[in-house]
Structures are given as C-alpha cells and as structure tokens.
Amino acid sequence: MDFGLPSEHRMIRDTVREFAEAEIEPIAQEIEDEHRFPAEVFEELGGLDLMGVPIAEEYGGAGGDQLMYALVTEELGRVSGSIGLSYAAHTSLGTKPIEAFGTEAQKEEWLTPLARGEGIAAWALTEPGSGSDASNMDTVAEKDGDEWVINGTKQFITNANVARSILVKAVTDPGAGYDGISTFIVDPKNDDGFEVSTVWEKMGLNASPTCELQFDDLRIPEDRLLGEVGEGWEQTMKTLEGGRISIAALSTGLAQGAYEAAKRYAGDREQFGQPISKFDAIRDKIVSMDRKIERARLLTHKAAWAYDEGMDTTRISSLAKLDASEVSREVAEDAVQVLGGYGYTEDFSPQRFYRDAKLMEIGEGTSEIQHVVLGRQLGL
Structure with missing residues (x-):
C-alpha cells in the first residue's frame, strides 16, 4: 500500500487514518442513524489543515497535490462514506475551481476561508x-x-x-x-x-x-x-476530471473499510470448529476483495499522478472512477455475505458500506456515462 508514496504523503495518510479511527469511526453509524451532518468533524479537519489539501498555501491550503488529496479522501471513506463524500464535494467541486478560475479578489474572499476550514463548499x-x-x-x-x-x-x-x-x-x-x-x-x-x-x-x-x-x-x-x-462548461469538464479521481479514491476507501470488516469477522467467527476464514468459499471471497481493491487503488493513484503531471486525464480518471466505484459495490456486497445474518444488521459496518457504495456508480457521471467517455477516448 506504500509502494512509491513519498514520505510526506505517507505521513498525511497516517495522520488522517489515526484521526478517522479515533474521532469518526465511533460515530459513523450514529450520524447515519440521526441523518446529521457532523460539523464538528469538519472543524477538526480544518484544525488539522486538511480542508484545503490541494490548495496553494498562499490561499490558506496545504499546498499538496491530487495524490495527497486522494489519500485523504480514501482514509475518510474507509470509516465513513458520508464524511468522505462531503469532504470530496467541498474540495474538488466547491473549492478547487475557485483556485483554478477565480480572480485574486475572489480567491481572497471565497477560497481562503474554505481552504482554512472556516466553511464548507458546494x-x-x-x-x-x-x-x-x-x-x-x-x-x-x-x-x-x-x-x-x-x-x-x-x-x-x-x-x-x-x-x-x-x-x-x-x-x-x-x-x-x-x-x-x-x-x-x-x-x-x-x-x-x-x-x-x-x-x-x-x-x-x-x-x-x-x-x-x-x-x-x-x-x-x-x-x-x-x-x-x-466558460462554465469548459470549467465543468476540467472540474469533473479531478472530481472523478476523488470519487475513485472514496470508492477505494469504502471497499477497504468493508474488506477489513469482513476479514476481521472471518478470522474471529468459528463454525464447525474452525474460523470461517479457513473455508475455501470465504477465503476465496476475501482474496478476491483484496485483489480488486489493489487494482482500484493503483488506477486511482495513476490518475492522480497524471493529473499532477498536467497530463490529459480524461481517460484515466474515467477509468479509475468506473472501476473503483464498481469494485466498491462488489466488495461491500461480498462483505455483507461473509458476515451472513450479522452483515444485514446495523451493529456491523458492511451494510453501511454497501448502501454508501451504490452512489459511487451514479454520482460524478454514471457507470454508463463512463463507458461513453471511454469509448470516445478509444475512438469508438
């Protein structure tokens, strides 16, 4: 998972992971049940200088790149799809375009407070x-x-x-x-x-x-x-390239969270005198989940790298979004199956990941639209 990541990126990822596990995971199901936007979590993310990760430091951001932002989004999605989604929409859709297309006056008035975590964007x-x-x-x-x-x-x-x-x-x-x-x-x-x-x-x-x-x-x-x-449509197309990478990262995070829950349960749950992870059917599911997640992560990281290099990312961002979103749903569904009856209850997280994952195939361009985009990129 650390393959090729610069040390600064690993440090940011680990910081977010620790925060997410300590502050978000304990309330993840509660805020879903209450249908409550957790403003306090986003205030804390602002305090950690994470609300403007890919925004230049002169405008209150962290001066990071798209890859660093993808890592943060994945780690948030690993514990809460809702927080990951609101974070991604804030950053790639509501904040980044002001930096890319705004005047200096607009950046000072609108971008800087968002990057500092003094408000959230849409x-x-x-x-x-x-x-x-x-x-x-x-x-x-x-x-x-x-x-x-x-x-x-x-x-x-x-x-x-x-x-x-x-x-x-x-x-x-x-x-x-x-x-x-x-x-x-x-x-x-x-x-x-x-x-x-x-x-x-x-x-x-x-x-x-x-x-x-x-x-x-x-x-x-x-x-x-x-x-x-x-210029609105041209801006939209450029914005969606970054947005699809963030949804790919969020999807990878959701899949990772579902996989970890299933793997942990399979190691603890015993049937017929042994952990169910020892049975071929369960072991093969978990191996397949891990394989799919690694593929989705590599595609996402490649798309983020290409974005940071200033390359045309239309194809690779669409490919990453398509693959990771479908992987997210497939892995979450398998996680529910591994847990059996418990997977269908709200006492365990796979049901939440499963419900959350479905939107990944719809938002920021449906899977069907991604096939259209990719077909055009291939000259079809």
Missing part, C-alpha cells in the same frame, strides 16, 4: 430534468445593470444546506449551446432569492446532505461571475 450542476445530460439545463442568469439575476432549480446538490458558498452553473446565452453556460458564486446564507427546498432522505450517505435548491430572482453582484461569461 457545487450545483445537476437539475431535475438534466442528469447525465448535464448541459441541458434550465437555470438561467440574466444581466441586469451591474447584477446577475438567477432563476431555476438545482437537484442532488451535496452540502448545499451547510455551505458557505455554492458554485452554480446557469445559462447566460440560451442560443449558444455549451458556450452559453457560466458559473456563479452564491452565498446561501446572505443572498436573497435562495432556498433549500428539499433535503433528501436517501438509501445511504445520510450524514452528507443532498439538497434541492430553488433560485427565485436571486440577485448577485457582477463580481460573483467565476471566470468569463460562457
């Missing part, structure tokens, strides 16, 4: 009528003097009801297609015309809020435009 792309076809959006932003006026609905937005800022995609030129989409910084606490209309009850990941947003003549100053008018 990113609003999906709409009720546009899921996989994310470009087919109805939310519009019209210029009125020195303000932008936003109207529309966004759906399945992570962190929105606890966010300090939300990056919102809206159509600014209805006739321009992909070139008619722009990005805006919304302050959900202070901007009039913004409402969280629904916080969804979900199959899993219920300590990570997923929201529907309504914009009703929301007025924001013109300096809240991120980048230039019409």
Whole structure:
C-alpha cells in the first residue's frame, strides 16, 4: 500500500487514518442513524489543515497535490462514506475551481476561508430534468445593470444546506449551446432569492446532505461571475476530471473499510470448529476483495499522478472512477455475505458500506456515462 508514496504523503495518510479511527469511526453509524451532518468533524479537519489539501498555501491550503488529496479522501471513506463524500464535494467541486478560475479578489474572499476550514463548499450542476445530460439545463442568469439575476432549480446538490458558498452553473446565452453556460458564486446564507427546498432522505450517505435548491430572482453582484461569461462548461469538464479521481479514491476507501470488516469477522467467527476464514468459499471471497481493491487503488493513484503531471486525464480518471466505484459495490456486497445474518444488521459496518457504495456508480457521471467517455477516448 506504500509502494512509491513519498514520505510526506505517507505521513498525511497516517495522520488522517489515526484521526478517522479515533474521532469518526465511533460515530459513523450514529450520524447515519440521526441523518446529521457532523460539523464538528469538519472543524477538526480544518484544525488539522486538511480542508484545503490541494490548495496553494498562499490561499490558506496545504499546498499538496491530487495524490495527497486522494489519500485523504480514501482514509475518510474507509470509516465513513458520508464524511468522505462531503469532504470530496467541498474540495474538488466547491473549492478547487475557485483556485483554478477565480480572480485574486475572489480567491481572497471565497477560497481562503474554505481552504482554512472556516466553511464548507458546494457545487450545483445537476437539475431535475438534466442528469447525465448535464448541459441541458434550465437555470438561467440574466444581466441586469451591474447584477446577475438567477432563476431555476438545482437537484442532488451535496452540502448545499451547510455551505458557505455554492458554485452554480446557469445559462447566460440560451442560443449558444455549451458556450452559453457560466458559473456563479452564491452565498446561501446572505443572498436573497435562495432556498433549500428539499433535503433528501436517501438509501445511504445520510450524514452528507443532498439538497434541492430553488433560485427565485436571486440577485448577485457582477463580481460573483467565476471566470468569463460562457466558460462554465469548459470549467465543468476540467472540474469533473479531478472530481472523478476523488470519487475513485472514496470508492477505494469504502471497499477497504468493508474488506477489513469482513476479514476481521472471518478470522474471529468459528463454525464447525474452525474460523470461517479457513473455508475455501470465504477465503476465496476475501482474496478476491483484496485483489480488486489493489487494482482500484493503483488506477486511482495513476490518475492522480497524471493529473499532477498536467497530463490529459480524461481517460484515466474515467477509468479509475468506473472501476473503483464498481469494485466498491462488489466488495461491500461480498462483505455483507461473509458476515451472513450479522452483515444485514446495523451493529456491523458492511451494510453501511454497501448502501454508501451504490452512489459511487451514479454520482460524478454514471457507470454508463463512463463507458461513453471511454469509448470516445478509444475512438469508438
């Protein structure tokens, strides 16, 4: 697991692992049962300088790279999918684009507090009528003097009801297609015309809020435009490359947590006078789980490395996300099976990993969309 990792990366990973096992794992099921966003955990992550891992130090971040960020995300997912998901959405979707596309003034006002852990971020792309076809959006932003006026609905937005800022995609030129989409910084606490209309009850990941947003003549100053008018779709594509790597890392973490629970149980549980790990059927499951996780981790690390090298990561990030998300679900399902009846109870973690893992095949581009992306990359 340490193969090729620089010492600084191993140190950060081990720090997060110790924190996660001591502070998150004991409450992981509790916050799911309560459907409670654990703000105190994110405050502690901020205190550890982990809320801006891939953000430059001059903007309050840790100055780390994508690989370091992937390691942190994996370790959080290893104990809590919800915390890992909210962390990933904050970092890769809500924070990183401000560094990549924002003005110096925007970075000072919006990026620095997020990187320091003084607030959490969100990113609003999906709409009720546009899921996989994310470009087919109805939310519009019209210029009125020195303000932008936003109207529309966004759906399945992570962190929105606890966010300090939300990056919102809206159509600014209805006739321009992909070139008619722009990005805006919304302050959900202070901007009039913004409402969280629904916080969804979900199959899993219920300590990570997923929201529907309504914009009703929301007025924001013109300096809240991120980048230039019409650059929103290009920004989205670049953002999703990093986002898919983070979901691959989170998926790997979920699989690792499920595998460890199954392996531990199989070593302790005895049937017919011996641990069930000694039976071929159980041993072969656990070996297969370990093999799949190593494959997913290597793909994820390769994608993160390519990202850090400035390479085109469209193919490798999509491949990592596709493989790791499916591995996550497969391993979690096998973990439930290893535990048998106990695996179906909330006294053991595999059921939580199983429910959480399913979203990994849906969010940030479904598995079906990843096949489309990869097919295009292969010239098919």
